[in-house]
Amino acid sequence: MAIVCLAAAVLTAGCASQPYTQGDSTGQQVADNAVRYGSMAAAGTGGYFAGKAIGGSPTAGAVGAGVGVLGEWALNKFNDRKRKDAFEQGVADGKAQVTANILNEKWKKEAEYGIPPEGKKVGAPNYRTAYIPSRKDESSGVTYSGSYQTVPVYR
Numbered sequence: 001m002a003i004v005c006l007a008a009a010v011l012t013a014g015c016a017s018q019p020y021t022q023g024d025s026t027g028q029q030v031a032d033n034a035v036r037y038g039s040m041a042a043a044g045t046g047g048y049f050a051g052k053a054i055g056g057s058p059t060a061g062a063v064g065a066g067v068g069v070l071g072e073w074a075l076n077k078f079n080d081r082k083r084k085d086a087f088e089q090g091v092a093d094g095k096a097q098v099t100a101n102i103l104n105e106k107w108k109k110e111a112e113y114g115i116p117p118e119g120k121k122v123g124a125p126n127y128r129t130a131y132i133p134s135r136k137d138e139s140s141g142v143t144y145s146g147s148y149q150t151v152p153v154y155r
Contacts, residue, residue: 036076039072039076040069040072040073040076041069042072043068043069043071043072044065044066044068044069044072045065045068046068047061047064047065047066047067047068047069047071048061048062048064048065048068049061049064050064050068051063051064051065051067052064106118126152126153127150127151127152127153128150128151128152128153129148129149129150130148130149130151131146131147131148131149132146132147132148132149133146134146
C-alpha cells in the first residue's frame with residue numbers, strides 16, 4: 001500500500017515545477033510523469049536483465065540496471081532542455097511581438113491621429129490652412145467643390 005501511495009505522490013508532484021508545464025492540467029502532468037518514470041523503470045529492468053545475461057551475475061545485472069536508469073534519465077533531461085529552450089524562445093518572441101504592437105500603436109496615435117507623444121506637454125495648437133481642390137467621389141458620384149480647410153497641428 002505504501003508503494004502505491006509513494007508512486008501516486010511521485011506521479012503527481014514529479015517534475016511539475018518546470019516552467020513549460022505551468023499551463024498543463026494535473027492529468028497531463030501525471031501522464032507526463034508516468035511516461036518519464038515508467039521509461040526509467042523499463043530501462044532499469046531491461047538493463048538489469050541485459051547486464052545479468054552479459055555478466056552472468058546479479059552484480060552485473062545491478063550495474064546494467066544503473067546504466068539503463070541513468071541513460072534514460074539523461075535522455076529525459078536532454079528532452080527537458082529542448083522543451084525549456086523552446087518555451088523560453090516562445091516567451092521572447094511573445095515579448096518582442098507585444099513591444100512591436102505597443103510601438104505601432106504609439107506611432108498610429110502620433111502619425112495618423114495627430115495626438116502628441118506621451119509625456120510631451122502641448123500648448124495651444126497651431127492652425128494650418130490648406131486648399132483642397134474640387135474632387136469627385138467615384139462611389140457616390142458626388143462632386144465636392146474646392147475650398148480652404150483649417151486643421152490644428154500640435155507641436
